[in-house]
Amino acid sequence: NTRARRNCAFLPLINCCMISTWKMSLLGMKRAAPLLKRNVPVHEAILMAVKTVEDDPAISSVGYGGLPNLNGEVELDAAYMNGDTLGFGGVMSVKNIKNPIEVAFDLSHYQRNCLLSDIGATRYAQSKGFAFQNMLSPESKKRYDQTDKMRDSEMLEAYKEHDTVCVIGMDHRRSMACGVSTSGLFLKMPGRVGDSPIIGSGLYADSEVGCAAATGVGEDIMKGCLSFSIVEKMRNGMDPQTACETALQQHLQRFLRCNHSCGSISVIAMDCYGNAGAATTLSAFPFVVTDQNFSTQLYVASNIGGKISIFQPDQGWLNSYRGD
Ligand code: SD4
Numbered sequence: 001n002t003r004a005r006r007n008c009a010f011l012p013l014i015n016c017c018m019i020s021t022w023k024m025s026l027l028g029m030k031r032a033a034p035l036l037k038r039n040v041p042v043h044e045a046i047l048m049a050v051k052t053v054e055d056d057p058a059i060s061s062v063g064y065g066g067l068p069n070l071n072g073e074v075e076l077d078a079a080y081m082n083g084d085t086l087g088f089g090g091v092m093s094v095k096n097i098k099n100p101i102e103v104a105f106d107l108s109h110y111q112r113n114c115l116l117s118d119i120g121a122t123r124y125a126q127s128k129g130f131a132f133q134n135m136l137s138p139e140s141k142k143r144y145d146q147t148d149k150m151r152d153s154e155m156l157e158a159y160k161e162h163d164t165v166c167v168i169g170m171d172h173r174r175s176m177a178c179g180v181s182t183s184g185l186f187l188k189m190p191g192r193v194g195d196s197p198i199i200g201s202g203l204y205a206d207s208e209v210g211c212a213a214a215t216g217v218g219e220d221i222m223k224g225c226l227s228f229s230i231v232e233k234m235r236n237g238m239d240p241q242t243a244c245e246t247a248l249q250q251h252l253q254r255f256l257r258c259n260h261s262c263g264s265i266s267v268i269a270m271d272c273y274g275n276a277g278a279a280t281t282l283s284a285f286p287f288v289v290t291d292q293n294f295s296t297q298l299y300v301a302s303n304i305g306g307k308i309s310i311f312q313p314d315q316g317w318l319n320s321y322r323g324d
Helices: 002-008 023-037 042-055 100-107 118-127 138-146 218-222 226-235 240-257 315-320
Strands: 016-021 076-082 088-094 115-117 165-170 176-182 203-206 210-216 265-271 276-280 285-291 296-304 307-311
Touching (some): 016 042, 016 265, 023 296, 042 076, 042 100, 042 165, 042 176, 076 100, 088 100, 088 118, 100 115, 100 118, 100 176, 165 210, 165 265, 176 203, 176 210, 210 218, 210 226, 210 240, 226 265, 240 265, 240 276, 265 285, 276 296, 276 307
Parallel strands (some): 088 115
Antiparallel strands (some): 016 165, 016 285, 076 088, 165 176, 203 210, 210 265, 265 276, 296 307
């Protein structure tokens, strides 16, 4: 394909089959890669990667042990989008569902009632036999107890450089999909919903074009429908790296024009040729890529003075990294 070949020359990330947000997704991606190698459908790989993060008590922003809301409860958002059918499912503000991504995936098979919140989502998950558990780990309770709750709610930021896990994948049939899961912003107001389960904001998937996903301050991501914006740029011929950078840049400039300060935002994307891209407002946004040889590597996107660079971190960089 000429378009794919022409673009590849400019891209640092080519021939990919999965891309995910944050260093915390590395183990899940390493578990998912052999599944894709065995030609399983893409959803199995995505669920494996996201569930690994949800289940890890050491990861403090997704699933078990997630960041509590203002009431000290872990309240989770998750979503899944099927790029072949445009099927979308999501759960918002759910408590005690062990793997919200599984419920979101299940809901993505329906044409109606596919985005459920709070009690309705919980009853649905119970009726379908999904696993439940108390998602507040001793560590997340300790973090909550030790934090001053009187902070200005208008100033809430993404938590210490890691938050939502977003996984984009493409299988051997070139079917694409995306799954995301998060506990959202630390000390958020109960019932607050971020970008993650909002189609077009936290994620978008179209196997004819590509997928994109976002992490960061959800209220600010939603104002630009950033994931859809990136996919539309790819639909119009942009490679994923340029699409990520352009969408983010345009969004930041729009914020500037109305004097609205913007919280941190990072985005990833992959087109239907296996080219990938990432952009961020941070000086370091680690992300993970699995290539078509099923080798999984950590990369870093860095924004210095508005210019994005992408590199593979060496041991020295990893030793000094204080994020996830
Ligand atoms: C939210 N976007 O709920 C999520 C949180 C996140 O880095 O990704 N923070 O707003």
